[in-house]
Amino acid sequence: MFRKILIANRGEIAVRILRACRELGIRSVAVFSDVDRASLHVRLADEAYPIGPAPSRESYLRIDKLMDVARRAGCDAVHPGYGFLAENPALPRACTDSGVTFIGPPAEAMEALGSKTAGRQLARRADVPTVPGAFDPIEKPEEAESLAQVLGYPVLLKAIAGGGGKGMRLVANAAEFASAWRDAGSEALNAFGDARLYLEKYLLRPRHIEIQILADNHGRVVSLGERECSVQRRHQKLVEEAPSPVVTPGLRAQMGEAAVRLARAGGYVNAGTVEFLVDANLDFYFLEVNTRLQVEHPVTEQVTGLDLVKLQIAIAAGHRLPFAWESITPRGHAMEVRLYAEDPENNFFPSPGRILSRRMPTGPGIRIDEGVYEGWTVPNDYDPLLGKLIAWGNSREETIARLRRALEEFAVTGIKTNAALFRRILAETDFLHGEIHTRWLDELLRVPAAASRNGYPGAAKAAVIAAALWQGNQGGAASGAPQAEESEPSRWKIEGRRRQLDRDP
Amino acid sequence: MFRKILIANRGEIAVRILRACRELGIRSVAVFSDVDRASLHVRLADEAYPIGPAPSRESYLRIDKLMDVARRAGCDAVHPGYGFLAENPALPRACTDSGVTFIGPPAEAMEALGSKTAGRQLARRADVPTVPGAFDPIEKPEEAESLAQVLGYPVLLKAIAGGGGKGMRLVANAAEFASAWRDAGSEALNAFGDARLYLEKYLLRPRHIEIQILADNHGRVVSLGERECSVQRRHQKLVEEAPSPVVTPGLRAQMGEAAVRLARAGGYVNAGTVEFLVDANLDFYFLEVNTRLQVEHPVTEQVTGLDLVKLQIAIAAGHRLPFAWESITPRGHAMEVRLYAEDPENNFFPSPGRILSRRMPTGPGIRIDEGVYEGWTVPNDYDPLLGKLIAWGNSREETIARLRRALEEFAVTGIKTNAALFRRILAETDFLHGEIHTRWLDELLRVPAAASRNGYPGAAKAAVIAAALWQGNQGGAASGAPQAEESEPSRWKIEGRRRQLDRDP
């Protein structure tokens, strides 16, 4: 087993990985940019080294600096997390050159499966059904636009190097094409250093259902079942669950076999995800392969009981996958929501800044994977993901009830988050019935949210009182509200209490 | 189902119960003493009402005040939690008089099973093996002492009304008898308002293994399997786990059947626990019945996937238990540690006070049930339990690794806690092999802890530097350490970084 692992990432996934290291007795080495010095992953790691200025192209995307730290800190393995360099074949190659183990697939498998066009060519050869569209990067917008005409709108523009909805645009008609092409290209360039795009036909109201696979170095490839990630805003997954409300054991087996077939064809090793679109007839079409750990991996962990990061490390260390895992069936139901520093009231603009106060949920069935803490300043330079709230329950209903409960306990000030959006989603009838598709949320968001279904009649009154007390405190603590630590109750409080007990609330 | 539930408790269990209420769509009503106004259970409840001064005999033990709040707030049920009035038959009787449902066993079942002497008489009739000793409360210390002579030392003094190790004393020889009798009696009086004691023979090196049962109003009684709680300090459980490292499926069935037999004999309804001592031959002896929810109920929840508090509420509402639960088998392994505000360095003296700062673990396999928060002042008036840290894993080894990881992330200042004790326990070979018994920890504590096995070589250096920076800050923030929010790195930091990268750490 490894002695020391370099975590080439930041935020919640860096924390997730160093926890796995600690549980395995492996030392963890964090890296940080100038604005991440006080980040949670630096606080929790065994060692931490600076790798440059805030912009990721000068820090987290600098393979040379990462290899330098790995060498000097004496690491024998590197975990890339997701995003940044996770799907860049140059990293595993650099690791090989430096004599450290890359915890992930070989560069060749990344190339064979990672790029969406190559992945689709392979899928066709492996008899995995695919969505019609271009197989290769398209250089000229004109070519792309004429292909769009042939396929018929709507079409989807995607970054060759893409992931996480970045560098992706839905084009409803020819008029929108030029600007969509421009925005997707420049977003892709900024996110991945690669502006190349391709396009495909856009299915109407499909579900996004993906299969988690694990492959060891000894030829074994297994499926851990599906995750449904149909609740997306502009192709950005927001809610993920396992099992899918519509996947039957039969369909699970079919999709799992297709995913395993494709992984074998690509010589895949370690953890990966094969994404499919599933239409109303429950026919599935290959979408792409993510040759890395997914943001949403915890929902699979919660229903299988497996620790995917530990398994990634074990596989990279050459361990074999036990046979038993081929027959894994999900237990209960798990659901994850992605908490972002963004403002749903204001067109989901990013909302970086200092976290002034917060209340995090705990208790039965609740798991939190996060990368922030109270008092920390969420930097403006990276993805706005604060963390993930994951609930588990015996049934989808119990899971949703727990998630809703946790979201009611969740509160943060200083930055805005999308928590209220999730409270809205979890109250929607369609969602409760599992009647969702990849455009469901975008359609929902065209309708303004109904005012407070939560029936807190006095909330406005309480807010006004708090505002006055807050203003009073601005004059200096002395004039403020009673502090919690003051002990004996005041006369008026006793008054109030007597009055409370003299009447039915 | 109920509309509104009064939670006649405080701290982590009150929070646990109100979460179950929220997940079921039932409104929760909290009560609080003067020192609990700012408590977490008050913050999270839908409604909260004061019930008097800090001393529990003037607040949380006042049935009249509780019934008053229940009536005026319009509650249709009362959950007692554990401790306080949870095992006092007067509460269910008062509920019946007030026309609200008591979420727990009927008063008669409490009396038949709750008092240790009555419970043992019933156990004998139900063919459940018991530990030799007195069956009735003993009025005179002289009687007790002569009985102790007959049974032979060591003997155990226990409070008739007791629980949680309060009013309990181990007496090793006749010389210790008088003071032990005195302390146990006065502790029992303070804790339960009942000084009566009984005594029993003390088995050598027994394990404490208990069976969780559920009984509905329709004659169904089921066992949810065992918890092992052998790691105790002075009869106070500190670490609990499920399944037990020594219980075989056969023994689990035997103990489960015995527990169900006893519950039936006592006309038991709702959730309860039958405690056994298990000796080296894996023979088990009935110890007592806890006619309530246990502090350690989460370990059963984690391995069965069931929510015991929701089930308590459903049973009280007259629902039936599905048959399937009779065939429950534990999945994976769960372990809980009880975090107390006490000082292991200083004879485990209680350490109430204000929580100045803390870091709570999160992430995979970790559950926290707690009743405190940063900035809150832990009052001196109640049990020092801050909360519970529960880990789940595929194996006992993985569970211990996760618990250890979580305990390494856990930090608190302002009060002292027993977290370091758990880090020590989880590193002990005997514990890792599951070779534990109810006196194991007391024996371990006679040996001073080995200095830092955790190998943080520079910890002392870091401490000195922090002390200097802290002292610097006392002169005013200006002279202090760089604040996290300041952005651009200083010259000396860049210096330091260059030096770091120029050498192998």
Place this chain on the structure above:
Amino acid sequence: MKYEIQIAGKPCTVELERDAARWSISLDGSPADVDAVELSPGVFSILLDGLSYEVRVSPEPDGTLRILSGLEEFTAEVVDPRSWRRRRHGALEAEGRQAVAAPMPGKVVRLLVQAGDRVEAGQGILVIEAMKMQNEIRSPKSGVVEGLLAREGQAVNAGEVLAWVD
């Protein structure tokens, strides 16, 4: 001390009076049955007729207060003698031509209009990149772009005015 507070558009009066070491509170003239404690700066636990609310107050760049009360979110403005002038000023400004302000810190990556252009309400004015996402900043009203203060490549702070539309 008496405070005029605008909340969700509606005006309201809160009176805080010292009573022993604490405050007694009345709302719009009538005494309220309130038990309030501050748990930490800006975080209040408020029992109102027995109902438990946790209320979080934080100031916004524009001088208003963002208030989370239970699950509800409010924007409030406190008008008390000390802050009278500042609030008024803010109010007046809002009635003039509309400012297009940066909703978050970021970098202007593209201008979509030029000064003098006629724009529709909701039409894109420019694109700001923050946290790796490109965000189109739209016009608050139909009118003419009067001042276009932002330049491509410029870094901007939250609340910074980028353009004026009249």
Place this chain on the structure above:
Amino acid sequence: MKYEIQIAGKPCTVELERDAARWSISLDGSPADVDAVELSPGVFSILLDGLSYEVRVSPEPDGTLRILSGLEEFTAEVVDPRSWRRRRHGALEAEGRQAVAAPMPGKVVRLLVQAGDRVEAGQGILVIEAMKMQNEIRSPKSGVVEGLLAREGQAVNAGEVLAWVD
């Protein structure tokens, strides 16, 4: 600024020097490769030769500092010009007769000795009840109980001297 610090019994010198807006740090005369930030009051993240430590400093009633550094716990005493007098005083006191102090707030429920009694080290002096547990307070040394300040039923605070043993 130079600080003498007693930690785990051993003396140590820390020098903090302003360098631009920050501090440069040297330990016992030699410059240390340190990157330190204060995350929140009393909570520091310290990178020492690349190793990451989270250190929490909190003052104790007796004027010492309790320090959690990684998983280690230390008691430290800072001796700087400003606080010189107070520390010395504390030191002197420790050399005199031993105080029996309440380790936590609670109620004295029983006295086990009387003034003038001879006691062994570790022998019970009195019993304090706190958080529903009875805790026997023991003598720090063998000697004679000189002053017995506590009375049965009396409420005591943490650090309050209950008796003297000489």
